[in-house]
């Protein structure tokens with residue numbers, strides 16, 4: 511098992527406000543980790559720490575291989591400034607930004623790869639549109655192309671299924687399963703029922719992180735994890751238990 515990333519006793523937040531306390535997490539090659547937790551629990555903050563966008567107050571974060579294309583990231587769509595006048599094809603190619611020299615040109619093979627991905631995600635016909643003209647689901651697909659174009663070792667997705675329709679959601683998980691053969695995946699979602707049936711392990715983030723080494727999680731475990739959210743349990747037939755909070 512190759513370890514890609516390790517967080518130890520990590521504290522992080524904004525200004526002097528602590529949002530994440532004492533977080534331990536290990537991500538190995540081929541992991542498929544689902545992150546669940548209530549609004550404001552610190553999921554996006556955790557991803558920002560992993561991405562190096564915010565520095566931890568305390569504790570450590572270690573990458574085993576500080577490679578250029580270590581991480582591909584699909585941000586939570588409501589955090590994207592989509593009024594920025596940039597065409598879809600450029601957004602997709604910008605996922606390779608760290609690979610080309612500043613002001614360098616993209617290679618033809620990069621452009622072909624971008625085209626193939628846009629085709630796979632059903633957004634090729636939108637390639638010359640500005641991202642401001644897209645619907646939420648279209649934007650999400652475009653940013654998914656951007657996140658995976660560099661073939662990262664870790665793919666991080668912050669609520670990739672918020673705006674997408676049921677058809678594409680099913681397709682999304684098929685694509686993620688294929689990608690998981692050669693990259694670790696961390697996915698944040700509020701749709702616990704759906705992610706539990708696709709991921710290999712689950713972490714509940716609510717101020718601190720509780721890791722669960724399986725995709726099966728029951729009500730008692732959620733209680734212990736202080737994770738006040740709806741829950742799905744798997745039996746022969748998956749069923750949802752809606753809890754009042």
Ligand SMILES: Nc1ncnc2c1ncn2[C@@H]1O[C@H](COP(=O)(O)OP(=O)(O)OP(=O)(O)O)[C@@H](O)[C@H]1O
Nearest residue numbers: 524525529547548549550551552553554555556586
């Ligand atoms: N840039 C920021 N400056 C100050 N506080 C912030 C900032 N971003 C987030 N927070 C605060 O940190 C806490 C955790 O936010 P975060 O976005 O990590 O939650 P989340 O678990 O991703 O929630 P959601 O499910 O709504 O996406 C919230 O209380 C939020 O108000």
Ligand SMILES: [Mg+2]
Nearest residue numbers: 553554586668
């Ligand atoms: Mg969030």
